[in-house]
Amino acid sequence: MALFGKKQKTEETKPVATTPVAKQAVSTTNVGGNFAHILKNPRITEKASMHQSVGVYTFDVDPRATKQDIAAAVRQTYKVTPHKIRVVSIPSKTTRSMRTGRAGVKSGGKKAYVYLKSGETITVS
Secondary structure: OOOOOOOOOOOOOOOOOOOOOOOOOOOOOOEOOEOOOOEEEEOOOHHHHHHHOOOEEEEEEOOOOOHHHHHHHHHHHHOOOEEEEEEEEEOOEEEEOOOOOOEEEEOOEEEEEEEEOOOOOOOOO
């Protein structure tokens, strides 16, 4: 009596023929055409304010957002078409509590520089 004997095949299974399907890039952040969660808030800093005069606007965005998602969110929210988008990852940083002395972590994130054509503006509040 063998414990690990070979089993004999009783039926032969035919491999299922699959047709090649074109792979589409599916965004995980866009659900049903709603882009409200992609643009978190505009970054209002001294540097970002200087760039606004040139037509470059800075936003904090969802870390999983792609350039295409950001462009669609800007188009839907502000009714302008971005010329170019640059995305920068913000690294997480360790901090220290002044009161307790314990170390903590400030989470990073992602920011996007949205370049508009000359003449187009966004009202950031």
